Amino acid sequence: MIIRFVLLCALFLFIEFYSYQAFRTVIKLRWVLVSYQIISLLLLIFIIYSFTQFDRSIGQTKQTMFTMGLMLLVYVPKIVLTLIMFGEDIFRIGASLLNYFMYNATRKEMMPDRRKFVSQIALGLAAVPFLSLIYGIFEGKYNFKVIKQTVFFPDLPDAFDGFRITQISDVHSGSFDNPEKINYAIDLINEQEADMILFTGDIVNTHAKEMHPWLETFKRIKDYKYGKFSVLGNHDYGEYVTWPSEKEKDENFKEIKSLYGQIGFDLLLNEHTYIQKGDDKIALIGVENWGQNFKKAGDLNKASQNVHQDDFKVLMSHDPSHWEYEIKNHPKNFHLTLSGHTHGMQFGIEIPGYFKWSLAQYIYKQWAGLYENAGRYVYVNRGFGFHAYPGRVGIMPEITVIELKKGNNVA
Structure with a gap:
């Protein structure tokens, strides 16, 4: 020392x-x-x-x-x-x-x-x-960007051709200090024409009470025809502080899980559901946090139990290192994984379509945007909020709209 x-x-x-x-x-x-x-x-x-x-x-x-x-x-x-x-x-x-x-x-x-x-x-x-x-x-920490990404899959069920998913991640509500800007961001979310919204974890920094001033704001997120679903992030477990007792830590964790429900999201805890559209369906799978250097509560096999090999699958997993180490080569073939966690380090340089750099890339192989391996994809959301450094430079807060298309190309 x-x-x-x-x-x-x-x-x-x-x-x-x-x-x-x-x-x-x-x-x-x-x-x-x-x-x-x-x-x-x-x-x-x-x-x-x-x-x-x-x-x-x-x-x-x-x-x-x-x-x-x-x-x-x-x-x-x-x-x-x-x-x-x-x-x-x-x-x-x-x-x-x-x-x-x-x-x-x-x-x-x-x-x-x-x-x-x-x-x-x-x-x-x-x-x-x-x-x-x-x-x-x-300015940067509230400079919300809507990023639209089309992903093509040859085996996408016909009824889901053109299906649109809005994704948010890493809210970190305990860091917010400007209600007007957050309300503006909720309006941006609601303006997107999507069929479903997915929230890939980290609703708070540590304590459930951090979200209490923002509950009414996030309740304003509109209902979606095919649902609102979420998973937990590493900060949702309350493991970055010293608790007076395990009981208080457990109570905080229970309350954090209930926060997702209070703002209208169905929390998937190592489980799955099917999204039905017409005669077709896709499996939506949600795992708890699994990170290379963080809590490994995610159980991919449990979450996908009874999901068939030939089912089309969308997986929510907060930390993209999970995709790198377990998901991308998994025999069950998870077509699209949605993650967050990295925030792109909240500092970097991005010239869309030409150049992208951040210190995050030296820690995570997949740190912002879309990545592919053998026809399987992970999209890493840059995060809605901010943590530690109270700002964002170059890597702006993101609301993602992903469109699923039937085909063989990526756009």
């Missing part, structure tokens, strides 16, 4: 030292530089103090989210500065060694001065994540 603390302090000092070099090279006014140092020190003390006040019996609060946002706002730009300024120092050291060994330079001539234009470039680049993170906190 002490070694970790020392290493962390050394890292912060390293970042602070190099980020200061960029300012010092460009700005020569002493009072500005002193003010920068004082403000940096006060911010660091506040961030450290706030994190030391984290109460694991309570979990995430508005204060911890504010602190996380502030830490990213302060240190992501400083990390950019550090990388560039440290890179320049490597160049300067190399140049000094060259001067010494090849040109017999004096000690004074040996080390080149810092170049002002490099510091200016560093400050300009650091401004990009700084401004982006501010946008993400004040």
Whole structure:
């Protein structure tokens, strides 16, 4: 623990030292530089103090989210500065060694001065994540996008050709702070012409009471001809806080499960149902959370018991790692899996149809959008809400509309 603390302090000092070099090279006014140092020190003390006040019996609060946002706002730009300024120092050291060994330079001539234009470039680049993170906190987290995706299946029952499913995921109601924006998002959901709506878990961060102020809002989600169904996400189990007793944890879990019913969704707990349309039907299967690094309560075999091999299947499973490790090669052939969980890390770059990047891709093989393996698909919703960082940059909150089509192509 002490070694970790020392290493962390050394890292912060390293970042602070190099980020200061960029300012010092460009700005020569002493009072500005002193003010920068004082403000940096006060911010660091506040961030450290706030994190030391984290109460694991309570979990995430508005204060911890504010602190996380502030830490990213302060240190992501400083990390950019550090990388560039440290890179320049490597160049300067190399140049000094060259001067010494090849040109017999004096000690004074040996080390080149810092170049002002490099510091200016560093400050300009650091401004990009700084401004982006501010946008993400004040606007991005509620910049809801409706994403429409058509998926083709050669064995889709004829009656379901053109069947439309709205998907939402990762509500994290305990993070909300703007009723107007959430009501706007519910209106967006209701405007979509779909046959069914599916909610793939994480209705709260931890406590059932987080959803209480938003129950009436989410009750506004309209009824659908073929139903409203949901599954649990990893946060719905209340496992990220320390509970006074197992009884209180169990009571919270029971209440969380009841929340889905209170907003009109049928919660599938390792079980399935059939959706009938005309003379055809599809199996809708819902498993509890199963994650590579999270709770493994999902039981795919139990949920699909008595579902036939040739039935067309839509599966709800919160964590896409379940698809990677159990579902995509399962002998029962789960045609379409709907997941969420990753949030796309709430930070990344997306140019639809051309480019998609996020740190999430280094953790999850399937992290946002549609993926295919041997004619089986998983769609990973980017999430409705937000968690930890109180914002979104590049990876916006999502309402998905998936259309099932009979055929052999993906559009």
